[in-house]
């Protein structure tokens with residue numbers, strides 16, 4: 001038995017089976033590359049669901065982590081730390097919002113936004129508490145908490161987990177008519193991913209987000225963008241909403257904010273909205289801890305200093321144009337923005353074996369749905385490395401019959 005097989009068996013024995021990973025056991029990583037326990041190298045085309053936009057173990061981010069670990073790691077919010085205020089300022093400047101609320105995971109950022117919207121509806125709009133409604137989209141992915149899965153349309157996420165939270169209305173994605181029709185006096189917010197990542201990199205029609213912005217403004221409801229996966233330069237702009245030049249009222253952030261080393265999430269909004277949170281109304285023991293603050297500052301600085309937004313944009317265009325040259329009759333769609341991309345095969349195609357073949361050939365990617373594979377490498381990837389990756393993908397795809 002190989003070391004990998006041994007560790008996989010051990011994990012299966014002691015760990016809950018809530019994931020179905022590829023048979024690869026990674027023990028090292030740098031930049032775009034990861035290495036398994038047998039010493040085989042792979043290109044990482046998942047980037048931990050876009051948490052590793054800055055590349056694995058970016059030296060600047062690792063330095064920030066180590067330096068801070070040697071100084072101060074946790075105070076809780078019962079006291080101030082010298083790192084929190086500078087981090088909040090940096091995050092507000094980076095995102096262009098007046099205030100930020102720090103949490104840890106993406107799901108917590110979404111939970112925070114949902115609470116924010118309900119309280120805003122109650123305190124500012126005067127809607128009776130308990131009657132607030134939030135509109136969400138079919139095929140959304142916003143995380144795994146009980147409230148969030150209450151409005152998931154994926155049966156796998158929900159089965160056996162009721163009771164579900166009320167107060168959500170589900171409409172089709174990329175459908176502004178449905179949005180207008182769903183709004184009533186009780187509606188407080190529309191929560192949407194600007195590009196649906198988990199659903200298979202569903203890019204909405206041009207103008208969708210602009211129209212959403214207009215509708216939300218007209219009806220005085222909060223436009224809340226889940227930029228957990230699409231944010232921080234993944235789609236070729238700082239945020240996917242920037243692709244259409246729209247500014248949501250609330251943004252949920254996570255993943256790459258932690259630079260691939262640490263869970264860091266946040267909600268950003270302007271003061272007139274964020275002010276509804278009062279002492280004791282929300283919080284998190286680890287939210288805004290000094291280690292997270294320093295890691296997140298470094299993570300944002302890396303994105304800026306290395307121009308990763310424009311790099312992501314240009315290399316994304318290049319990657320898609322190269323993928324389009326691959327001859328594979330079962331391949332039906334190649335889509336994406338920046339370096340958030342997906343390839344889609346004919347209906348009914350099961351891409352698991354293709355992901356296994358890609359792995360054997362030296363590239364790690366995972367299907368989002370049965371017939372869709374996401375290609376989202378770290379944004380520090382070079383053109384030369386894209387060529388290597390496309391070579392691997394071509395070799396595997398051209399064998400599909």
Ligand SMILES: *Cc1c(COP(=O)(O)O)cnc(C)c1O
Nearest residue numbers: 105106107141142143226228229
């Ligand atoms: C990953 C993700 C989340 C949840 O983030 P966690 O850190 O896993 O809780 C929420 N929304 C989107 C769009 C995501 O991709």
